[in-house]
Each structure stands twice: as structure tokens, then as C-alpha cells.
Amino acid sequence: MTRPFRTAAVIGAGTIGLSWTALFAAHGLTVRVSDPREDLADAVTKALARYSPHLAARGLDVTGLADRVHIAADVTEAVRDADVVQENGPERVEFKQDLFATLAREAPAHALLLSSSSAIPSTAFTGKLADEDAARVLIGHPFNPPHLVPLVEVVPGERTGEDAVQAATDFYTSVGRTPVVERKEIAGFVGNRLQNALSREAVHLVEQGVVTPEDLDKVVTNSLGLRWATVGPFLGSHLGGGPGGYRHLVEHIGASMQDMWDGLGRPSRDPKEQERLVEAVEKAYGSSPYSELAETRDRKQLAVLDALSATAGTTHPKEEN
Template sequence: MTRTFRTAAVIGAGTIGLSWTALFAAHGLTVRVSDPRPDLAQAVNEALAQYTPHLAARGLDVTGLADRVHLTDDVTEAVRDADVVQENGPERLEFKQDLFATLVREAPGHALLLSSSSAIPSTAFTRELADADAARVLIGHPFNPPHLVPLVEVVPGERTGEDAVRDAVDFYASVGRTPVVERKEIPGFVGNRLQNALSREAVYLVEQGVVTPEDLDKVMTNSLGIRWSTVGPFLGSHLGGGPGGYRHLVEHIGASMKQMWAGLGNPSQNEEEQERLIKAVESAYGSSTYSELTETRDRKQLAVLSALDSADKEEN
């Protein structure tokens, strides 16, 4: 790394912020968490208790994890000595504008200022900042929960400095994430746009009565989910073309692929259809609590990650 990160400020202690907190602390950072929620201490304690086994399963030393986490409802106090700030506030432009105006004023001049924003690019909420301040602000968008899912989309704004981009990549790599730099701002970034494209077709297929929500999930988890956990869409297609690769695939089935693109659905999702879909999803999964479903999800995600680790070790 080109610089050392010792102290991280986590601004916003919702689901994402709590997950970041556990991850950063597990990698030895001092973490200062700020959120006005009255149950902040309880929320952090419960999150650390829930996530500690996950982190230990990933081979991290979780001894004294809670001792490295400090709480405050004051943003200024949280960022005072920070080397890096991870913002996880509401997805509202005005909120982020006001918050980052505070962050650039109160955080040390060397602090890297990152936002977990899932749709709003940093250029939109740094317009009123001076060039030198905007230069250290960029998006570090995780996938939920970030202490388990490795991807972080690193998205610089129009005035973000190259040093900040490099430092963000180094920082996320240092806490075991897989940072991917996206060189053009686009609403939703890459991951959420791909997810939404698939979700749109999933809603359409259920809306048209082709498949139930539960069976559509079975299709994904027993086919594309397995494939895409090991290779992405392009490598998967390259392999689908056999020895001739992606070129062979495009030359032989490219026309039918384009026809299928043209026929992809556009769900109406009027009020009646939306209510029907909600009830169908609730019927499929409503018998389990949120905690039960997330525990199952995280247990399975840990199993996938462990299996991929083993495969990588065998390959090397």
C-alpha cells in the first residue's frame, strides 16, 4: 500500500454501516461509529455478536473486536482522527451534500472520504465543494453484507484525484475486498444495473404466469447462480462457445440472442400486479423471519466463499 490506514470512521449504522464496522475492526482498524439512532450501542453489540463467527470463519483474528469499536452520535468526533471515512447515510442527494460539506471541513486533510451510495454518483453531491476537497471524495459501493460479499465498486467523480482512486483500491484490498474501478459515472453503477436488469425480467416472468417467485429463485440458484459465482457473463459465454470461444458463440447464435433481447419483458407493475407479486413473494418466504432468512443466506454465502478459496488454492 502507498499509505497506512489505522483509523476508520463509519458514518451511519444501518445494515451496511454495521457490517463495515465489523469488517474494519476485524482487520485491526480502530473504528469510530457515528449515528443519531438512540439504540446505537445495542445495534453495534448485536451486529458484532452476529458477524464475529462469519469473520472468524474467513480466517480473521476477532480477539478484542469490540474493544476497537468506539461509538458517538457526533460526526465531528467520529472523523477527527480518521484516515478513512465510510459514509452510509440515506440515499438522498441533499443529505449527502450537507454531510460531505461537514466531512471535508472536520476530517483530517489526508482522510479518504468514501460513500456507500448505491445510485447517486459523487459528482452530484460534491458540486459545491472546492476542487481540493472534491478530489478526495469517491464512491465505495459494497454489496450487502460487505463483511462477506467481496465486491466494492470504486467510482471516482469528475474531480476525484487519481491518488484518491489508488488509495481507495489499496484500502479495500487491505480489508480483504475485491475493488473494481469504474471509470464512468452512471446511475446505479455496474452491479445494481445488472441486478436490476435481471430483476426486471424476473418480475415480468412471474407477472406473466410463467413461473412462481420461489421456482424462479430455484432456476437461478441451480444454474446461473452456480455459474456466475465462478465465472462472469462474458467468460461464461466465452466457454459456451466451446474451443472457438466467444467469437464462435456470437457467429452461430448471435442472431437468436438478439431476437431474445428484443423480446425481453417490460413488466407493467400497475398497482394490482404489484400487489399480486408482493403476496406471491410473501407466500413463498413469509413463514420465516428476516433473521432466519439472513442467517441462511450468510451461512450459504460463507460456504460458497470457502469452496472458492479451496478451489483457488488447488489451482495455485
């Protein structure tokens, strides 16, 4: 560890912020949470109760979890003694500009300032900060829910200091995440761009009547999802080429791959077409409560993580305090 992390401030207590809160507290940090929502205390209590079994299943001691979480009256109180700040506000440049100006002014000079932004690079909202403040701001983008899904995309801005990049990597590693540093800013970063590329073609296929939303999900979970839980696209393709590897694959099906890329579709922007798509998804899943669907997802993700942990050479070991 390049520096100690004892106190974390979570700014914004939506789905992502509440998940971060539980994860940080489960790793022994004192967590101060700030959000203008009127039900903040109740939301935190319910989230800790819901996520505690998940964290315990990952080998973490959740005894006294709630005792380490404190509701802050405002942002200033939340960040006053923070070693690290995790921001989870709206995806609006102007909002983040104002918020990070406050964070830089009110947080201790050593505090690392991280944003869960899912699409906006930090350079877009740090232009008015002094160099010494911009140097400690960078993206720490998780995937939902971050207390379960290991990946965190660590994306430095144009003025982020290298020491902050290393500190962010150390911090996320210390709370059981898998940080990946991305050295070039791009809207959406890597994970969401990949996700949106697949989503775009999925929408196109449903709009064209090729498959229903429910059956398309079955295609993914029974093929690509299963494969990508163990290997990524490049290693999967390398193995797909047999003993000759990726080179053999490109040499023998490269042309047909290019033809398929050229034929990928663009979903319609017509409101009527979009409404038909929404209704199709609602027909498949709308009868089940959100909480039930989310809990089923989380149980399945835990099962995948446990299976990987039981496999020699896994990159997702059980977490430890």
C-alpha cells in the same frame, strides 16, 4: 499501501454500516461509528456478536473486536482523527451534499471520504465542495453484506484525484475486499445495473404467470447463480462457444440472442399487479423471520467463499490480519 489506514469512521449504522464496522475492526482498525438512531450502542453490540463467527470463519482474529469499536456522539467526533470515512446514509442527493460538506470540513485533510451509495455518483453531491475536498471523495459501493461479499465498486467522480482512487483501492484490498475501479460514472454503477436487469425480467416472468417467485429463485440458484459464482457472463459465454469461444457463440446464436433481447419484458406499474407480486413473494418467504433468512444466506455465502478458496487459482483467499 500508498498511505497507512489506522482509524476508520463509519457514518450511518444501518445494515451496511454495521457490516463495514465489523469488517474494519476485524482487520485491526480503530472504528468510530456515528448514527442518530437511539439504539446505536445496542445495534453495534448485536452486529459484532452476529458477524464475529463469519469473520472468524474467514480466518480473521476477532479477539477483542468490540474493544476497537467506539460510539461517537456525532459525525464531528467520529471523523476527527479518521484516516478513512465510509458513509452509509440515505440515497438522497441533498442529504449527501450536506453530509459531505460536514465531512470535508471536520475530517483531517488527508482522510479519504468514501460513500457506499448504491446508485448516486459522487459528482452529483460534490459540486459545492472545494476542489481539494472533491478530490478525495469517491464511491466505494459494496454488496450486502460487505463483511462477506468481496466486491467493492470504486467509482471516482469528475474531480476525484487519481491518488484517492489508488488509496481507495489499497484500502479495500487491505480489508480483504476485491475493488474494481469503474472509470465512467453511471447511475447504479455496474453491479446494480446488472442486478436490476435480471430482476426486471424476473418480475416480468412472475407477473406473466410463467413461474412462481420461489421457483424462479430455484432456476437462478441451480444454474446461473452456480455458474456466476465461478465465472462471469463474458467468460461463461466464451466457454459456451466451445473451442471457438465467444466469436463462435456470436456467429452461431447472435441473431437469436438479439431476438430474445428484443422480447424482454417490462414489469407492470399497475398498483394491483405490484400488490399481487408482493403477496406472491410473501407467500414464498414471508413466514420465516428476516434474521433466519439472512443467517441462512450468509452461511451459504461463506460456504461458496470457502469452496472457492480451496480451489487452485481462486481470487478469494482466506483473509489475514
